[in-house]
Amino acid sequence: MPALIFVVCSLFWSFPARAAICWTDGTPLNIDRVDMAVVALGNTIYAIGGWTTDGTTTTVYGTVEAYDPYTQTWTLKADMPTPRYMLAAVAVNNMVLAIGGSTLFPDANGITTVEAYDPSTDTWSAKAPLPAPRTGLTAAVVGGTVYATGGCNAKGSFLRSTDAYDPGVNSWTPKASMKNRRVSLCSAVHKGKIYAIGGNHIDGFLTTTAFEEYNPATDTWLEKQRMPTSRGSAAAAVSGGNIFVAGGMRNVGMGSIPLSIVEVYDPVTNAWSTDTSLPVWRYGHGMVNLELKSTLFAVGGAHFGDSSLIYGDTGAALQATLAMTNPTPATGYTFTATLTISNTGLGTLANVTPMLGPNSGTAYATTVSGPDPPGPFGLIGGASQVVLWTFSATGAGAVRFTCTVTGLNACGATLVTPLRNDMVFPTARLDASLALTSRTLSPGQEVTASLTVTNTGFFPAYGVTGGIQVTPSQVVRLVPVSSTAFVAVLEPGGATTFTWTLTAVGPGTAAVNACATAYDGGGTGDISGCSASSIAVPAPPASGIIRVHPNPVNFPTAVRGTLKFEGMVAGATVRIYTASGLKVWEYSAVGEGMVEWNGRNLSGHPVAPGVYQWIVAAGKTKTRGKLVVE
Amino acid sequence: MGVILAGRAGAGTQSAGQDFGDEMRMVMTARQAASGGVAIEDPWRQGTFIEATTIVLASGMRWLGFGAQAGAGTDWRLGAEAFAFSPGDIAGTRELQDGTFGGETGNIRAVSWGASMVSQWTLVQTDAWRVATLARAIGLVQQLPNENNAGVAIAGGLQAQRVTGSGAALTAWGYLGPLGSGAGRTFAGRFTLGAGWMAQMSAGLLGGPEGLGLGAEGDILTEALVQEGAGAVYWFGRLGDPGGTLFVRLGLKHAPASAQSIQPRAGLGLLWRLPSGLGLQFDYALSTLGELGLVHYATIGLRLAPSQPVSRIIQERAVVDEGE
Numbered sequence: 001m002p003a004l005i006f007v008v009c010s011l012f013w014s015f016p017a018r019a020a021i022c023w024t025d026g027t028p029l030n031i032d033r034v035d036m037a038v039v040a041l042g043n044t045i046y047a048i049g050g051w052t053t054d055g056t057t058t059t060v061y062g063t064v065e066a067y068d069p070y071t072q073t074w075t076l077k078a079d080m081p082t083p084r085y086m087l088a089a090v091a092v093n094n095m096v097l098a099i100g101g102s103t104l105f106p107d108a109n110g111i112t113t114v115e116a117y118d119p120s121t122d123t124w125s126a127k128a129p130l131p132a133p134r135t136g137l138t139a140a141v142v143g144g145t146v147y148a149t150g151g152c153n154a155k156g157s158f159l160r161s162t163d164a165y166d167p168g169v170n171s172w173t174p175k176a177s178m179k180n181r182r183v184s185l186c187s188a189v190h191k192g193k194i195y196a197i198g199g200n201h202i203d204g205f206l207t208t209t210a211f212e213e214y215n216p217a218t219d220t221w222l223e224k225q226r227m228p229t230s231r232g233s234a235a236a237a238v239s240g241g242n243i244f245v246a247g248g249m250r251n252v253g254m255g256s257i258p259l260s261i262v263e264v265y266d267p268v269t270n271a272w273s274t275d276t277s278l279p280v281w282r283y284g285h286g287m288v289n290l291e292l293k294s295t296l297f298a299v300g301g302a303h304f305g306d307s308s309l310i311y312g313d314t315g316a317a318l319q320a321t322l323a324m325t326n327p328t329p330a331t332g333y334t335f336t337a338t339l340t341i342s343n344t345g346l347g348t349l350a351n352v353t354p355m356l357g358p359n360s361g362t363a364y365a366t367t368v369s370g371p372d373p374p375g376p377f378g379l380i381g382g383a384s385q386v387v388l389w390t391f392s393a394t395g396a397g398a399v400r401f402t403c404t405v406t407g408l409n410a411c412g413a414t415l416v417t418p419l420r421n422d423m424v425f426p427t428a429r430l431d432a433s434l435a436l437t438s439r440t441l442s443p444g445q446e447v448t449a450s451l452t453v454t455n456t457g458f459f460p461a462y463g464v465t466g467g468i469q470v471t472p473s474q475v476v477r478l479v480p481v482s483s484t485a486f487v488a489v490l491e492p493g494g495a496t497t498f499t500w501t502l503t504a505v506g507p508g509t510a511a512v513n514a515c516a517t518a519y520d521g522g523g524t525g526d527i528s529g530c531s532a533s534s535i536a537v538p539a540p541p542a543s544g545i546i547r548v549h550p551n552p553v554n555f556p557t558a559v560r561g562t563l564k565f566e567g568m569v570a571g572a573t574v575r576i577y578t579a580s581g582l583k584v585w586e587y588s589a590v591g592e593g594m595v596e597w598n599g600r601n602l603s604g605h606p607v608a609p610g611v612y613q614w615i616v617a618a619g620k621t622k623t624r625g626k627l628v629v630e
Numbered sequence: 631m632g633v634i635l636a637g638r639a640g641a642g643t644q645s646a647g648q649d650f651g652d653e654m655r656m657v658m659t660a661r662q663a664a665s666g667g668v669a670i671e672d673p674w675r676q677g678t679f680i681e682a683t684t685i686v687l688a689s690g691m692r693w694l695g696f697g698a699q700a701g702a703g704t705d706w707r708l709g710a711e712a713f714a715f716s717p718g719d720i721a722g723t724r725e726l727q728d729g730t731f732g733g734e735t736g737n738i739r740a741v742s743w744g745a746s747m748v749s750q751w752t753l754v755q756t757d758a759w760r761v762a763t764l765a766r767a768i769g770l771v772q773q774l775p776n777e778n779n780a781g782v783a784i785a786g787g788l789q790a791q792r793v794t795g796s797g798a799a800l801t802a803w804g805y806l807g808p809l810g811s812g813a814g815r816t817f818a819g820r821f822t823l824g825a826g827w828m829a830q831m832s833a834g835l836l837g838g839p840e841g842l843g844l845g846a847e848g849d850i851l852t853e854a855l856v857q858e859g860a861g862a863v864y865w866f867g868r869l870g871d872p873g874g875t876l877f878v879r880l881g882l883k884h885a886p887a888s889a890q891s892i893q894p895r896a897g898l899g900l901l902w903r904l905p906s907g908l909g910l911q912f913d914y915a916l917s918t919l920g921e922l923g924l925v926h927y928a929t930i931g932l933r934l935a936p937s938q939p940v941s942r943i944i945q946e947r948a949v950v951d952e953g954e
Contacts, residue, residue: 440728538730547731549723552738552775559729566731579691579717581888581919609779610772611717611740613689615921622921626689626720628740630774 023279027072029300031063035233037089038286038299039096041119043069045288046077046096047299048117051085051105058105060085064117067297069290072317072344078122082113086184088139090146093167094120097127099148100134110135110154114165128170131163136183140194142216144168147175149196149214152183158201159183162214176219180210184232188243190267192216195224197245200232207232207251211265225270231259235287237296242266244275246298249283258283317344318352318415320405324423333393333458333492334368337421341405342384349379349407349415354387361399364425365391379407396427396458396522427522428492429457430464430529434514440536441504442593446479449502451514453529454495459521461490466498468514476502476510476535490518504537545623546616552628555599555606562596563627565616572618576627579611599629657695657713659683660927664897664915665861666881670826670845681931688923690718699748707750714743722775744770750789760791768808783808787822797841798829821850830869839868857885861895875901879915890920897927909933 029047036050045067051060062083065074080098086108087101096117102108110133116125130148137151137159146165152158160177178196185199194214201208209226227245234248243265249256258281264273278298285301320341337356343349353376356367370389379385403419435450449468455461464487470476479501487496498516515530547566555561565574568589576585576597584601601607609629616623660683662669678700685693694714701707722735746768754761764787772779785807792800802825826845834840843863850856861881867874877899884892897915915927 440730536728536730547723549725549731551721551723552740554776559725559727562729564725564729564731575889575921577889577922579715581885581890581922583887583889609774609777610742611691611715611720613691613922617921624689626691626717628717628720628738628774630777 023276023298026297027067027074029065030074030076031061031065033061033063033085033300034284035085036061036284036286036300037087037098037101038235038288038297039089039091040288040290040297041091041094041096043290044119045069045290045297045299046089046117047074047286048080048089048096048098049084049087049101050284050300060103060105066119067299077119078117078124080117081115081124081126082111084111084113086136086151088137088148090139090141092141092144092146094118095167097139097146097165097167099139099146099165100130100137100151102135108135108152109133110152127167128165128172131172131174132161134159136185136199138185138187138196140187140189142189142192142194145216147194147214147216148172149178149187149194150182150185150199157181164216175216176214176221178210178212178214178221179223180208180212182208182210182232185210186234186236186245186248188236188238190238190241190243193267195236195243195265196221197236197243198227198231198234198248200251206230207249207256225265225272227265228263228272228274229259229261233283233301234259235285235298235301237287237289239289239296241268244287244296246287246296247278247282247285247301318342318349318405318407318417319344320354320403320417320419322401322403322419322421324401324421333425335391335393335423337370337389337391337401337403339371339387339389339403339405339419340384341379341387341407341417343379343382343407349409351376352379352385352405352407355404355406356389357402359399359401361397364395364397365393365399365423368392393425393458396425396524398422398424426457427524428455428459428461428490428518428520428527430454430461430490430516430518430527431456432514432516432529432531434512434531434533436502436512436533436535439534440538441476443504443506443537446501446503447535449500449512449514449533451498451516451531452495453490453498453516455490455492457520457522458492460492461518461527462521463488464490464496464516464518466514466516468498468500468512470502470510470512470535472508472510474506475508475537476504476512479503502535504535507537510535510537546625548614548625548627552630553599554630560596562598565595565597565614566593568593568595568616569618572616575615575617577613577615579613581613584612657683657685657693658927660897660913660915660929661863661877661879661899663917663925663927664879664881664895664899664913665843665845665863666847666859666883666895668824668826668845668847668859668861668881670828670843670861670863679931679933681929683927683929685928686926687919688925692716692718701750705752707748709748711746711748712744714741716741738775740772740774742770742772744768758793762789763787764789764803764805766808785809794827795829797831798827800827801825823848823850828863834866835864836866838866839871841865841867841869857883857887859883865899867901869901870903872903872905875903877901877913883917888919889922890918893918903933907933 032052033050037048039046047065049061051058060083062080064077064080066077067074084101084103088099090097098115100111103111112129112133114127114129116127133154134148134151137148139146139148147162149162150159158181160181162175162177163172164175165172182199182201186197188195196212199208207230209230211224211227213222213224229250231248231250234245236243236245244262246262248259250259260278260281262275262277264275282301285298287296287298289296320339323338325335339354341352354371368390371387401421405417407415409415431454433452437448441447451466468478470478490496511534513530513532515528517526517528520527545567549564550558553563570589570591573588574595577583584607585597587595589595599606607629612627612629614625614627661671680698683695695711697709697711699707699709717740719737722738724732724735726732746766748766750762750764752760752762766785768783770781785805787803787805789803794800805822824847826843828843830841832839846860848858859881863877863879866876879897881895895915895917897913899913901909901911903909911931913929917925919925
């Protein structure tokens, strides 16, 4: 992967002194490209278009890749409809605007095409074209207006002109021209002004140090202190109130040499200085600043020669996670912290050191062992290392564990990953769970209620008692017989069960609430744990009414796989006939209540789907109906 | 119905309720139902006619069928039938997750309908004998609230008739089937044997032209279930003559697996024939199904072309008698 991101890390800007840049390697683009456009929208970087060659075949791209700084990954997005290079791109109105450029290679024809990318839908749409073709231009946004400056027109003439695009009305209007004609320039925006930087002039062979400031409010260009190094195809971005210009190409005689030098312009003093050069030269790249990370990203471009765009080195990246096991009182209060350190880049991390602390609430936990391994250790790209600590909970309270992992990248910069994990160790705690042997009763039926109480705290619970409340008593009442009434000590992790017998009285629904109370051995006072349920007592069908359900009946899916005849009296007989009168099933109820038919005939075979007639005969009284078997 | 195998649209049975075509098992003409389920008058009917039959149970279940037949003399006959079953109102119910009653859901719909094609081809025909094949193809569809079922079946058999005297003939028949398949269930096998005798008399009980028919039939069903029927028909008038003919029918059916093992049957019929041969016939029958109540059968038929409700041989003998 040739195209890279270079990340400026550990930048702590303090005017007037500025810390030196440390460039480190980032995640490469998926597709090698030069002369593409790079733009940041929100916290995402987009690399658009460009070209590459394998020495024989040159490809002009419409490819779009989006970089997520959180995951440090490039993702392919919808291709730009018009593949091109030497285009300009800006972010405006939550869209990315791709402006002008060339579609043919090596004859860099200028085009007027303007296309907009909507990240929310991952789609492109055409916008008003430039008034005249431009390639090798630069563009910037001030106050919601897009300014396209310089470049080369379709006749090969270099341009000074500027066109402004209003996204609201989708139209271009001409603005004041620069002092210097140029192509392959770059630009940056600072405090509402646009700075046009360098480029090539005079047939494209000569690079320039030209540096002009455009004020959109007055529509005027003003020449500022020239850049120390003449260059074209460079990239610029603003960070910390300064304009950084990196890389590019400088002409020497009739030839050119690529640059790695980084020069910094201070708008306050109108002066240039130099900073740490790019690790290697590059041109035709892009550069943006993401405030999110206070970093500059130099993206893509060429690392000479003309046919070779291959440059492969990616940086080290430090990631870590901290996971804590929940201490279980039954296992002696011990728990483990698992720190997983990963180098998600390809570069090497050195001197990786896991450090625990400072922690708060350490009175409630002590370190038994760890870290294991203690570090420091090295971590090659893609490798992970698990570091373990073992702790013992010594009391009840809140503990905050903090953990820091440091490592050195190839640039000598220290990467830091802070982590945190909060835990609470309870004193005695009663977790209660109520179980009923049945939740639907007929009047007179009894049910057993069981309340299982577990001490999930770290101290014993003393004097554990259980109680149950059933309301209303007209529906279900408590049989005045209880089981375990008292448990003197419930150790951490221990459990006990209280049981009661309930009996159904009349129709309705009864609420059942059971609680256990105890004294907290950790000294916080009385504690309790409760659990609730309910019991339904359906009203019996009126005398002589037989309820047959479900109808239609699908035996495999019916509850218990049966058809129910509710309201049977003792001795009543159910007979089921087919539509034509053939007897299918017959059963005499032994007692009152429900008779269930499993859908099989007197020979034990499943009956066929269809319509059936049923008769319930109780003495001389016969109740009849029809049912459907599916 | 009453085309050829009327009464056998029901697809047989493996055992009670095993066949999803059970709803069609009752489909038969009022003539056949009154004669104990024995088609004394129908096995060798000729001519072109259309008929409609309705059957109503005490439970509100209803059957409705239409049949039509055409043929060429005694050589062949072709017929078609369509029939439908409606169970009437059925209250839907649901159950709760604990298996208790969850309330009513309103009426649920469950209908069945079917169609069949029937044919009869004469194999042997002499002055005294006639032997013919019978064939029938049946299709049934069952539409239930949450599923549909369908099936097809075929049935076939032989009939033989022997002239036993002037205006009298003895008929015997044997059928196998319906055999076929349905959704999730197999059409059950069924073997039927029957015999009947009919005679047109010049002077009967009332001294005028009258007739008598007797018949018996037995079905052997899968799982060794057997049901038998026997019946008699007596008519006042001469079959084929213009004017009216009154039919009185009695029968008995023995069906041990049903709601009433011994089922008495009775029925009346009236045929009114015009000199052109066009005739209108109405038949009614009453049967009992034990605690399931009474079953009413009614059949109305229109004879579009000269034909006889009994065999061509009987007709021919009757014509000879008239000539004499």
